Amino acid sequence: MPSDKTTDGRVERSLAILEKAREDFHSALVATSEELRGLLDAGSGSAEARAERTAAELGAFAVGHIDVDRFSAFEETGEPVAVTVAPKLEAASRTLQSLLDRGDDLFLVRAEAGKDLREVVSAGLARAGRAFGAARTVELARSGRYDEAQHGEWLDRFPPSLWSGRERKLAPPIVVEIEGTDLLAGGLADFLDGAQKIVLVVRGPAPPAELSRLITPGLMVVQAEDPADLSVLAETEGPAVAALLPDGAARFVHLPEDDGGRGRLTVNHMPEDEPKRALGRVSVYQQAEGLRHLASLAAGWGLAAAPAAAPSGDGAAAPAASTAADTLAAWILRQADLPETG
Amino acid sequence: MGDDTAVKTRVKSSRVKTARYPQCTVEVVSDSGEGAQKCGQTFGAVSAKMGNGVWTVEIIPAEIQPPPRSPAGASGNRIRIGEDVVTNWGDRTNVAIAFNEQVLLARHRLNAIEDEAILLVENMWATHKDEDIRAEWAAAMEELEGANYRIIEVPMEEECLAIVDNPRKGKNMFALGILCWMFDRDMEVTRAEIAHAFRKKAAEVTERNHELLELGYSWADSHLDVRIEVKPGLSAENTLVMNGNQAIAYGAVAAGMDLAAMYPITPATSVSHQLGEMFHKFGGVIHQAEDEIAAAGVAIGASYSGKVAFTITSGPGLALKTEFLGLSVMSEIPLVVVDVQRGGPSTGLPTKVEQSDLLAALFGQPGDAPHVVMAPATIEECFHSMVTARRIAETFRTLVIVMTDANLATGVQPFPRPVLDPAWQGSLPDMSPVPEGKPPYDWDEETGLSRRFVPGTPGGMHTLTGLAHDEHSKVAYASAVNQKSSAMRSRKMAVLHSTLRPPVVYGDEAGDLLVVGWGSTKGAIEEAVDRARAEGLTVSSLHLRFLSPLEPGLKAIFGRFKRVMTVEINYSDDPDLPYITEENRRRGQLAWLLRAQTLVDVDCWTRVLGEPLQPGAIHEVIRDHISKGSAS
Structure with missing residues (x-):
């Protein structure tokens, strides 16, 4: 594999492909920030400011039909923000503004060589996730349920493990610039939920089929050389992970399951040479296993070899059960429909 | 427009004439399921994207699957395009393209076709193997030729068979090709619109439809001798093209609605279809309840918990929701209800337009249940009204009924792309x-x-x-x-x-006659007023957006006119009919309301023809009323 130590504009092109997801998150950020500013201003703002806000809230249909100055006089301004709560709301507002000020940088993480990919991604998402933390802080503070000991860190970091299902649907996309020797895909599975999109822009030699380990029915997984091949990411509403690798790596696209319940895997390129040397923590054997895994999925071997012992029924696949007790436990877990945490 | 001579065979002329008109009305009609509506909608969308003013109206049979080749089964689309903004469906059709002669006959008998109109009709029926069909064709053509139309026979099926095995699935795109040639539509825009329309189907479907489009275009180029120019005079940039139900759905999203609870009912259902495509992306939930009553209950429950909820229905559904609407008022839980009105009491005329729910919306809840009723007048207003309705419902902790109708629901019109404002999403409920x-x-x-x-x-x-x-x-x-x-x-x-501000009078502030309307009739009324004023008549109009509470200052405005009359799409007794007296006459619903609220002797002219009002008909009424006023 030829060495490639630069990203040659691939970062910018990856960000461009994630434009819609970025805009969705950015719009939510703007709306939350303005809502919070409105809350802080309510009651304390001038009559003109209140009328201006009322005019905006009433929209275009009201123009010419409603006297917004009069209307705003009847708007509920809410109880004045309590003195003890106001500083926390101001802090949340500053957090949201600081995220807005970062612009595209909010969605980009440049990992130093040798860093653990899982930790890098977690930190990047926890940083952008402060938007969710700020919104939650406001809700809790206003309803008197804020507890500094429990919620005090949320404006500094709000990791994906705390995100609700709805927040995961609005997950900030992230582009991670990383050394090929640090490409260990396994840890990324923790984040691939909701609408999370992760693009890895890889510098230098990398394991040839590392992302094949992440292929699961509902997940879009792409390995490519040309950023244009990532355009499929913009078409999925679900989670997706992609890596832009140097020339010579496997190139494939796994589309999430369709109505028939089957994902569609297309392998565009398989390296001809067997891996010959370890790359970072990935041994030659592990690299070869990645390639074999991809080949087997492409050939349909993986589907045919699915464990036959899995109990039937609705819900997500459970671990294969070896005893009657395990079978019962697995069934109960599927039926329990446990609420999401966080 | 066009030649006086009826042409029974294909026209082939070496010289193509181009006639220029400020506006033109086109109809595409077929049996149900032959795709005339898709043809008409695409033609309308393409015209809007080229910068023409557009208003489309669906021609929908009362039955889901009426017998084929029956006048009652005519299904399709009327598209009025203009150099400038078009606000209503106009009077009569200038160009019609029909997939059989019976549906064309239906439009003729409804007096929907203009003198000298160009009629293009599928001619396979003339030589059909079934003798009865041939006889029907002959009789229909005899009747049509009695009028002053230019009839052009088109071998649609014969031509389409070159591309598709089942021309029933292809004639519409062939017809679209003919219209594109006649009106010089941008074929790139048309191809893109077709690709969008079939985006959920296999790529071959789009390719096949593109081929049929090209075939129709080239057939027209070889055989027709008249083209019509309606110059695009508007900027198509930053313009959206959609119908009123789509606008309601997008408006609900813009207004930050969290939940739409509904039970399917024509013609309101497509609001939920549109929401179903995109509501979830904005965190919204669409809930199809087990019935209309439950839908209202779910919406009230969601609103009670702090969410922004609305329910969508039509007249029969509004009746069923009555008790729950009273609960919203009594418990002061904000609720927005969209009533897409259709015709008739009971199940009535599901696919036809009427404005007959006004009094039911105002007073339908037993007990005293004061609430807000508002009515958007255009498709653009359908969008924006949702933002305002939400704000009013929350500020006043009450029920807001937004009344549209089948004309707005299915009509398509371009309008400026709204500049979205995060403030429309409202504020979080106060939980301090x-x-x-x-x-x-x-x-x-x-x-x-x-x-x-x-x-x-x-x-x-x-x-x-x-x-x-x-x-x-x-x-x-x-x-x-x-x-x-x-x-x-x-x-x-x-x-x-x-x-509320007093309404603005369209035209002079005083005069012989003031026409008052509400809802979808605005465009037709104002066009009629313009025509009457061009003749020197002193007539003005007024269009109400708030029906409860009524907009202020009406009595003063009415006092500046010699006569005041409402124009509405609901039933009223004609004063000249048997047994009808001043004392027992049932008036238009807005007229009734205005008389009660202002004590002014407000007259009315209303029709329940199942279709939008024509500006020409309103113009005649204006003339008639002013002449009566002069005589008295």
Whole structure:
């Protein structure tokens, strides 16, 4: 594999492909920030400011039909923000503004060589996730349920493990610039939920089929050389992970399951040479296993070899059960429909 | 427009004439399922994207699957395009393209076709193997040729068979190709529109339809001798093209609605179809309830919990929701209801337009249930009205009914792309701790307004009831309690009324006649007024957006005109009919309301033809009323 130590504009092109997801998150950020500013201003703002806000809230249909100055006089301004709560709301507002000020940088993480990919991604998402933390802080503070000991860190970091299902649907996309020797895909599975999109822009030699380990029915997984091949990411509403690798790596696209319940895997390129040397923590054997895994999925071997012992029924696949007790436990877990945490 | 001679065979002329018109009305009609509506919608969308003013109206049979080749089964689309903004469907059709002669005959018999119109009709029926069909063709053509049309026979099936095995699935795109040639439509835009229309189907489907489009275009190029130029005079940039139901759906999203609860009912259902495509992307939930009543209950429940909820329905559904609407008023839980009106009492005319729900919307809830009723007048207003409705419902803790109709619901019109404002999404409900002792209905004695308590608010726990209750939401039957709570709920309407501005008169501030309308009739009324004023008649019009509370200053405005009349799409007795007297005459619903509220002798002219009003018909009525006024 030829060495490639630069990203040659691939970062910018990856960000461009994630434009819609970025805009969705950015719009939510703007709306939350303005809502919070409105809350802080309510009651304390001038009559003109209140009328201006009322005019905006009433929209275009009201123009010419409603006297917004009069209307705003009847708007509920809410109880004045309590003195003890106001500083926390101001802090949340500053957090949201600081995220807005970062612009595209909010969605980009440049990992130093040798860093653990899982930790890098977690930190990047926890940083952008402060938007969710700020919104939650406001809700809790206003309803008197804020507890500094429990919620005090949320404006500094709000990791994906705390995100609700709805927040995961609005997950900030992230582009991670990383050394090929640090490409260990396994840890990324923790984040691939909701609408999370992760693009890895890889510098230098990398394991040839590392992302094949992440292929699961509902997940879009792409390995490519040309950023244009990532355009499929913009078409999925679900989670997706992609890596832009140097020339010579496997190139494939796994589309999430369709109505028939089957994902569609297309392998565009398989390296001809067997891996010959370890790359970072990935041994030659592990690299070869990645390639074999991809080949087997492409050939349909993986589907045919699915464990036959899995109990039937609705819900997500459970671990294969070896005893009657395990079978019962697995069934109960599927039926329990446990609420999401966080 | 066109030649006086009826042409029974294909036209082939070496010289193509181009006639230029400021506006032109086109109809595409077929049996149900032959795709005339898709053809018409695509033609309308392409025209809008090229910068023409456009208004489309669906021609929908009353039955889902009427017998083929029957006049009652005519299905399709009327598209009026213009150099400038088009606000209504116009009077009669200038160009019609029909997939059989019976549906064309239906339009002729409804007086929907203009003199000298160009009619293009599939001619396979002339030589059909079934003798009865051949006879029907001959009789129909004889009747049509009695009028002053230019009829052009088109071998649609024969041509389409070169590309598809089943021409029933292809004639519409062939017809679209003919229209594109006649009106010089941009074929790139048309191809893109077709690709969008079939985006969920296999790529071959789009390719096949593109081929049929090209075939129709080239057939017209070889055989027709007249083209029509309606110059695009508008900027198509930053313009959206959609129907009123889509606009309601997008408006709901823009307004930050969280939940749409509904039960399918024509013609409202497509609001939920549109929402179904995109609501979830904005965190919204669409809930199809087990019936209309449950849909209202779900929406009220969601709103009670602090979400922004609305329900969508049509007349029969509004009737079923009645009790729950009363609960919204009584418990002061904000609720937006969209009523897409259709024709008739009971199940009536599901696919046809009417404005007959007004009085039911205003007064349909037993007991005294004061609430807000508003009516967008254009497709653009359908979008924006949702934002305003949400804000009013929350500020006044009440029920807001937004009344559209089948004309707005299915009509398509371009309008400027709204500049979205995050403020439309409203504010979070106030969940700050409730001060000690503050009750859930802490009515301001002057305004009737009170803070909304959302579950989870510290100190805000209370029992919710639809029974008469006091400030503490405790069931209370004491005589003074109901008097006071009724007054407080009613006072809110007076407060809202105090914020409304007097309506703006279209035309002069005084004159012989003032025409008053509401809802979808605005475009037709104003066009009729323009025509009458061009003849020197002193007529103006007024279009109401708020029906409850009524916009202020009406009596003063009415006083500046010699006569006032409403124009509406609901039933009223013609005063000259047997047994009808001044005392027993049933008037148009808005007329009834205005007479009661202003004590002005407001007359009315209304029709329930199942179709939008024509500006020409209103123009005639204006002339008639002014001449009557002069004579008296």
